[in-house]
Amino acid sequence: MSNPKTLAFAIMDPPFESARSTTFFRLLEIAAGRGYNLNVFAYEGGVHLSFEQQKAHGNGVHGTDVETEHHPLPKIWVGEIIATAKKNGGAVNWVNCGLCADERGIDKVVEGVRRGGPADFWKLAAASDNSLVIGTR
Amino acid sequence: MSSFMLISSRDPFECGDTENFYRLAVDLKTGGSDVTLFLVQNGVLPARDGAENLALRQVVHSGVRVVADEFSLRERAVGRSELADGIAAVSLERVVDALAAGAKTIWH
Structure with a gap:
């Protein structure tokens, strides 16, 4: 793509709690498939999305093992979004709020995610063609 | 002319503020x-x-383009034929299109 768009997103929802994080990933997947550049600022609970130590599990109530349960892990989706964007000529600049990560003990994240601060969202938005803030309330 | 993409993610029966949106x-x-x-x-x-x-009917009658995410409809077993007049089922791509086109995009 000769002149790809750059879009910024802010997300504060953790995984496994709200449909907002699912819709957020759906938006990223579409944009990454188009080869857009993506600037992501994850803050508050949103820093959990890229937490490297997420683990799949079985479900004793349903009697399923890990393989059968095939539990979705957002950390994998983060990696796939980054890979999809790269494959299509785009790039993902994913910033986790460092304060938010420290508060929650999020000290290990997947490759391609870096630490930053709230001012980074302003920088990311200023460097983008458009922005979407997915607010929790 | 300014363009706005307003994303409404809440049921007005669970969140009264939705009708303000x-x-x-x-x-x-x-x-x-x-x-x-x-x-x-x-x-x-x-x-x-x-x-x-x-309130939503008034939005439709005002000339605002009202569309519903087809994935969210399928998740909730709402068929296209069950939608009220003036509301169309569309892909989430529509939001990315609006962002790329520079529309002011607001999430609620």
């Missing part, structure tokens, strides 16, 4: 802007014919 859409349209109200997640529930949400 609908009114924002109407006010922007009345002011001369091009406005799309995109219903997603539980926000698609009042799009059902029979939900009889007066």
